[in-house]
Amino acid sequence: MDDMLDNPTPGGTLESVLRQFDEAAELVGLDEGTYKKLRKPERMASVSVPTLMDDGSIEVFTGYRVQHNNDRGPFKGGIRYHPNVSLEGITALAMLMTWKCAVVNIPYGGAKGGVCCNPKDMSLHELERMTRRFTQAIADWIGPEKDIPAPDVNTDAQIMIWMMSEYSKRTGYGVPGVVTGKLVAGGGSHGRDESTGRGCVITIREALKRRGRSIEDTSFAIQGLGNVGATVARLVDELGGKVVGVSDSRGAVVNMNGLSVPELLRHKRETGQVSGLPDADAIPQADLVLLDADVLVPAALEGTITEDNAPHIRAKIIGEGGNATTTPEAQRILDERDVLVIPGIVANAGGVSVSYFEWVQSSQGYYWSEQVVNQQLEQVMVNAFDCVYEEAQARKTDMRTAAMALAVTKVAEAATMWGAYQ
Numbered sequence: 001m002d003d004m005l006d007n008p009t010p011g012g013t014l015e016s017v018l019r020q021f022d023e024a025a026e027l028v029g030l031d032e033g034t035y036k037k038l039r040k041p042e043r044m045a046s047v048s049v050p051t052l053m054d055d056g057s058i059e060v061f062t063g064y065r066v067q068h069n070n071d072r073g074p075f076k077g078g079i080r081y082h083p084n085v086s087l088e089g090i091t092a093l094a095m096l097m098t099w100k101c102a103v104v105n106i107p108y109g110g111a112k113g114g115v116c117c118n119p120k121d122m123s124l125h126e127l128e129r130m131t132r133r134f135t136q137a138i139a140d141w142i143g144p145e146k147d148i149p150a151p152d153v154n155t156d157a158q159i160m161i162w163m164m165s166e167y168s169k170r171t172g173y174g175v176p177g178v179v180t181g182k183l184v185a186g187g188g189s190h191g192r193d194e195s196t197g198r199g200c201v202i203t204i205r206e207a208l209k210r211r212g213r214s215i216e217d218t219s220f221a222i223q224g225l226g227n228v229g230a231t232v233a234r235l236v237d238e239l240g241g242k243v244v245g246v247s248d249s250r251g252a253v254v255n256m257n258g259l260s261v262p263e264l265l266r267h268k269r270e271t272g273q274v275s276g277l278p279d280a281d282a283i284p285q286a287d288l289v290l291l292d293a294d295v296l297v298p299a300a301l302e303g304t305i306t307e308d309n310a311p312h313i314r315a316k317i318i319g320e321g322g323n324a325t326t327t328p329e330a331q332r333i334l335d336e337r338d339v340l341v342i343p344g345i346v347a348n349a350g351g352v353s354v355s356y357f358e359w360v361q362s363s364q365g366y367y368w369s370e371q372v373v374n375q376q377l378e379q380v381m382v383n384a385f386d387c388v389y390e391e392a393q394a395r396k397t398d399m400r401t402a403a404m405a406l407a408v409t410k411v412a413e414a415a416t417m418w419g420a421y422q
Contacts, residue, residue, distance in 0.1 A: 073107035078152025144177030197231025199350015224300030
């Protein structure tokens, strides 16, 4: 663990996350002991996940769960299924979850998990068997008062139900609070599916206000058309904005006069890709972030905005729908070009906010209407944006640095309160 944290992959997500933490720690004057504590996760687990495949063979996948810090509350963080899942990447995302929960002021710490696999090549039955074996492997470390997983890349409400079901076998009764992002019929919350995208749109709306604009007269380019990107596209369209380009893992399409979002989402649902969308031109995936759009929403994997493409980005506002999509080098270039970047620990925090609402509802056995959920989300996201924006103005710095400074300060206060050495 020490070697990985002291020598992260150059240019990788963990290196970027650690650099951001180091800069924030210096900015807020963090004492040496707390700095050392917060720079390393509390637990890092690598587990074997043997899975029976449909053809009768056994495939052994590798799974991870990293718990970074729980001084402000139980560990919280998503589970992703992807061929690029690694311990180093999961560690970075666990640290980001700690800061994200602190920024939106919900009583959670940070964790992350995943399985290195290609879920697109697996059947539903294979995914269920793998999910149940993974849950068995990490069951001692999770629980509604300890660590609460949630959906992430390539995982969804059904996978959360399987995790809840497998965990509940150990207790002999249903434990809906062990995960969030569940199907509503299984104790999930209304509004959870679209909460990350909705939260992202709320922060972009607030950023546009600071620039004297509104969504109605704004064009958008969206990188990634998964759950987050699709929700952003739909809400922007409903609010009168213009989506001019989108991409997914297979391709990218553009129409500078505006794409038909209902047709786009129907096409994606039916074909599994954006390529081939009528009344749209295909472009290289890498060119999506370079479109002449007012707002860019990177809602794909980490590290997509780099020092190579940042000088050529034409958007004036970037709302990070994904985690750590902008490298530190790219951030500096964008700052010099007066591009307002809403960091993922703010823009991407709608999901964990409504996960918290779901956890509260599961604990009480009392469920809210979608209207109430969205009202509460609006309040949390606007307050978080305002606090970070004002901190950035006061410190004369970018929103990412301001958000990290606020988050590190809150977590450090909790760590000091608990005491580490008794």
